[in-house]
Amino acid sequence: MSTQQGHPTLKAGAACLDITPPLGVAMAGYRRTRYAKGIHDPLCAKALVLDDGRRQIALVALDLICISKEHVDRARESIEERCGIPPEHVTCWATHIHTGPVTHEDMPAGDPDEEYMALLPRKIADSVEIAQGNLREARWGVGLGRQEGLSFNRRANRRGRPLPPGTNELLQLLKDGAVPQGPEVSLEEWEEKARAIDPEVGVLYFEGTDGSPIATLVNFALHCDTVGGELFSAGYPYYLSQVLKQAKGEDMIVLFANGP
Template sequence: MRTLALLAAAVCSLPAADFQVGAAAVKITPPMGAPMSGYYYNRAADGVHDDLFAKALVFEQNGTKASVVACDLSSVPRPIVEQARQAIEQKTGIPGSRVMISATHTHTGPVLLSGATRYNLEGEMLAIGKKYTADLPRLIAEAVEKADAALAPARISAARGREESLTFNRRFHMKDGSVGWNPGKLNPNIVRPAGPIDPDVPVVYFDSPDGKPIATYVNYALHLDTVGGLEYSADYPYTLGRQLSAVKGSGMLTLFTIGCAGNLNHIDVTTRAPQKGHGEAARIGTVLAGEVLKTFKRLERLPAAAPQTRSETVLLPLPAFEPRELEWAKKITPLFGKLNAAPFLDFVKAFRVTDTAARDGRPLEAEVQVIALGDDLAFVGLPGEIFTELGVALKYASPYRYTVVAELANGSVGYVPNRKAYPEGAYEVVSARCAEGSGEMLVQSATRLLVSLHSGKSGTPRTDSRR
């Protein structure tokens, strides 16, 4: 008996295995001629400004693994997420449920032909798009496989920056009492923004025990729609990564995820200055990189721990529509993909009505996922373009001192406004394929998962650490 007790004590006193991180990137740039995503009309790519990538981090301790992946895409449809997870599990043994796959939401990436789209593609564009879509899960899995093969002992540090000059709420109270969307620069009818911004810049830094940079994870709530045109581009995260690598070395991976930016963009309506093109993307990426570099001076070392995950599927109610609206929408759908063939909001509403009708009453399935690394840091994935008020509320409710919320993770249900926005209307509400209250349901789900994972379930984080 005494021998067993001594043996048990010896086992309990063994040091924990090293926490490990692996980082990798795989190019996912489509061929020329592929259909481009981001708008309500067809565009065929004719060049590459900068390549698109799937970037992956794998976390491991004591044989327990999890992964986060960020793709330079407008979104990653749910079927592609499921196919990629299956391939990842086959290649690495990492359960698909422990992998978070998100999109950065660049508007200069490809259309993915999985499920309903707002494009009527045909000919070569359709053929190229189908082939690329079929191959994408393999490329995403390859990124995780390479990151898994690169696992090495690592340390975790985190800090929080604040950048208020780049992101703006794009919804405005107007003089006529309405709420407008992107009403234009110096519009005299603007009264004030209809919502806040989220200036939070959470930064998670991974390095080796001897201080060699491995990866920097950056999250920021700002739409990636600064470039336009027909060239593939990752938008401002491209410059962000280049600037950080110039300081930390080309061997460090910069992985960017977009925060809750469903109602935010980069347009400052108080100035006349143009804000479109690669120069604007470079400006934003440079300013954001400067803020990230400032956080490096105050990085806080976090205790390493095996990754823990939780997820659940939330059933989101559908918006109502009248039979006459469906008949009207069916007349608009043949015009999808044709520039100026119908008013913009007609395209938006018609797609929402026809997509909702096709569900035949079945609610939207939305996966909410949390990956935690210890008691201080958690990554949250939400599957849509989430209004920033919801992301801020979630971070305030979280028991973790560092809560990083990525939208467009593990699929997309489209725009997810908060309750306040629904009666106000405007583009995001017209577009939304989930009913009022859906956003709050996602926040409640994520909060439950965060609390269930956190070891100090009754604790409340410091106020200054929530943002």
């Protein structure tokens, strides 16, 4: 990782706020209805606020399958009112977990919980306000690594046609690690398609001038569909967060950004 002392006035602050819904709400991720029966690990809104002495920006990672522009816009309005950060300086994204609540009306898995969704923009703004309150002088570092052997390309072809998004049956890895073969898909075809991935891992790290951890932003292209079941879970990014906490300290807040 390449480290920088950063701009003399650079400040960074982070916060992690629990946004786990109540049990019993419909869970998103599959084309069937599931209702949450428990919590494997908490769902969170993780905010990072940066201040270079001239402007502030806010980044918010949400342990959700998706979030609508409407809800992001409402959160931005609240953030501007409470924190003074203009809407164009606020970015929110979902990590695209498959063990969280339904957040959109058009999902086949069920209907969103209206009370939860009404409260979500406020929770996002809460996380940013707390992160802003945690601003302190910071150093930063940037790194780029590679992680082979975890991801594969699920958009294989059958008879020359793309599989529709969400088709999982032929793409499940068997217990022995082999890739299943159907009558129209050879192992050679799977191996060829599996090469088209993005194995790069991007990392942006912030720490206080005393070396204490503030936040890490990690980018990797791997679908957050690794748990299943009827328990709320942030998926593998939760374990990534735990590993980095063990390495850098419990105060480390990890924002995960999914995709190339």
